[in-house]
Amino acid sequence: MASTQQDDWWRHGIFYQVYPRSFQDTDGDGVGDLRGIIQRLPYVASLGVDAIWLSPIFTSPMADFGYDVADYTGIDPLFGTMDDFDALLEAAHGLGLKVILDLVPNHSSDAHPWFVESRRSRDDPKRDWYIWRDGAANGAPPNNWLSEFGGSAWEYDETTGQYYYHAFLKEQPDLNWRNPAVREAIYDVMRFWLTKGVDGFRVDVIWHLIKDLDFRDNPPNPHYVEGRPPHEKILTQYSTDQPEVHEVIAEMRDIIDRYGGRVLIGEIYLPLQRLVAYYGNDLRGAQMPFNFALLSTLWSARSVERLIGEYEAALPPGAWPNWVLGNHDRPRVASRVGREQARVAAMLLLTLRGTPTLYYGDELGMVQVPIAPGQVRDPFEKNVPGIGVGRDGCRTPMQWDATEHAGFSTARPWLPLSIDSAHENVVNLDADTRSILSLYRMLIALRKKRTELVLGTYEPIAAQSDLLLFCRRVDDKSITIVLNFGAEPISVTSSSVGFGRKILLSTFLDRDGELIDGALDLRGHEGVIVGADDHAG
Numbered sequence: 001m002a003s004t005q006q007d008d009w010w011r012h013g014i015f016y017q018v019y020p021r022s023f024q025d026t027d028g029d030g031v032g033d034l035r036g037i038i039q040r041l042p043y044v045a046s047l048g049v050d051a052i053w054l055s056p057i058f059t060s061p062m063a064d065f066g067y068d069v070a071d072y073t074g075i076d077p078l079f080g081t082m083d084d085f086d087a088l089l090e091a092a093h094g095l096g097l098k099v100i101l102d103l104v105p106n107h108s109s110d111a112h113p114w115f116v117e118s119r120r121s122r123d124d125p126k127r128d129w130y131i132w133r134d135g136a137a138n139g140a141p142p143n144n145w146l147s148e149f150g151g152s153a154w155e156y157d158e159t160t161g162q163y164y165y166h167a168f169l170k171e172q173p174d175l176n177w178r179n180p181a182v183r184e185a186i187y188d189v190m191r192f193w194l195t196k197g198v199d200g201f202r203v204d205v206i207w208h209l210i211k212d213l214d215f216r217d218n219p220p221n222p223h224y225v226e227g228r229p230p231h232e233k234i235l236t237q238y239s240t241d242q243p244e245v246h247e248v249i250a251e252m253r254d255i256i257d258r259y260g261g262r263v264l265i266g267e268i269y270l271p272l273q274r275l276v277a278y279y280g281n282d283l284r285g286a287q288m289p290f291n292f293a294l295l296s297t298l299w300s301a302r303s304v305e306r307l308i309g310e311y312e313a314a315l316p317p318g319a320w321p322n323w324v325l326g327n328h329d330r331p332r333v334a335s336r337v338g339r340e341q342a343r344v345a346a347m348l349l350l351t352l353r354g355t356p357t358l359y360y361g362d363e364l365g366m367v368q369v370p371i372a373p374g375q376v377r378d379p380f381e382k383n384v385p386g387i388g389v390g391r392d393g394c395r396t397p398m399q400w401d402a403t404e405h406a407g408f409s410t411a412r413p414w415l416p417l418s419i420d421s422a423h424e425n426v427v428n429l430d431a432d433t434r435s436i437l438s439l440y441r442m443l444i445a446l447r448k449k450r451t452e453l454v455l456g457t458y459e460p461i462a463a464q465s466d467l468l469l470f471c472r473r474v475d476d477k478s479i480t481i482v483l484n485f486g487a488e489p490i491s492v493t494s495s496s497v498g499f500g501r502k503i504l505l506s507t508f509l510d511r512d513g514e515l516i517d518g519a520l521d522l523r524g525h526e527g528v529i530v531g532a533d534d535h536a537g
């Protein structure tokens, strides 16, 4: 199918991730819900983003907060009803927002009827829908594979005397993607939501779907560092990123393409060289294999510059880049790089070549909230306590206003609010024309106005020390981005930023329109966007 301008909205657009438990509660149980999201859609639309991605909202025992699905086409009552979902979809579309759902095909909940049947007997018709193996001769698990959430990835099941495989919790048994019936069942799920009108999927742990046919032992990780999560002690050579996974993704892509204008996003934590394979042969894989490189890189100008270069060079011809700064699994960017650098990070994200995905609350500079031992909800932290793997701190309630519970709920929220929520909230930050929220709004508006920022080439400009410099160009129009990753002021000579041009935006929001005459002086932690006035824009 020939792609059209209309179909390419995801290239030009900006994505915004909503973690439904923490966005807005309307029924007073301290947990966010679909009606809450509907209520806050005008805010999301006002940011100027184009699509929302909702973390799972499906029927689930919530062992992993919805990433353990018990009914792929049902809405969990905690979040609302199918009518609520339909209303959400309609309201979002009415505001010009696309809606992306989280598809969790690698594993279901152990409460899913498929698994309940599968574990019943060795000759149950659903037996082969999951991954069952005999133990080793000594009764030990079938191989050395480890669960990402701690311990062996194999759980012994008394009823049938075999082990089943779970890459995550034992409540999340892995589906057997080598079984065509499993593929069809999940493809039906995709068709169900696509027919309803959802605009695409973010596919959970897509690089996990296919496992080694022979279930060989994984090799030890020679670079394991004490204090890191125990599953990193072995590499995942045989348990993830198998060549046949690309067949599956191409099948998913075929389904998506039959509907037109939909997008397939893959969650993939792999080095850049391997990540780009997920665009697929002839780009028939995921349109957006999530690029998480910014989440783990050392926050310095040189290291970020290097990884942008590596990524740009690794992209297959025609592949569209994308960038992510935060998500529900990783520490908040404002805590990782510091509040001041969070503004520079925002400018980077929204000026790089490629589709940006924002994580709710990052536009407020929300920080990682400390979680006391008694408040821990995340199963990862519960299983592997005390080494800092907990994900609760980046999943705390959205900070809407200065009222009790920050306008998120009338009840005590399921996770504690940040102590700064009385000040760092939407109402306050919107009233402050120099706040990080105002910066996000201005960056998004500028990106919409200037095609260079969306479609322009990425051209690095050599720079020293804490400075990152690059240019985005379309024909004879160009914009230069100048970012100071350090706390010290830096002076940049005008030849590299373009003489006689203007500051279109500073991260401090206090020098727009300033003419560059001679050197461009940046303050510590300042980023600026430089260009000619766009009279056409």
Ligand code: GLC
Residues within 6 Å of the ligand: 064, 067, 068, 104, 168, 204, 205, 267, 328, 329
């Ligand atoms: C993905 C999700 C994460 C979840 C895991 C298991 O990494 O983003 O939240 O715990 O998959 O489903």
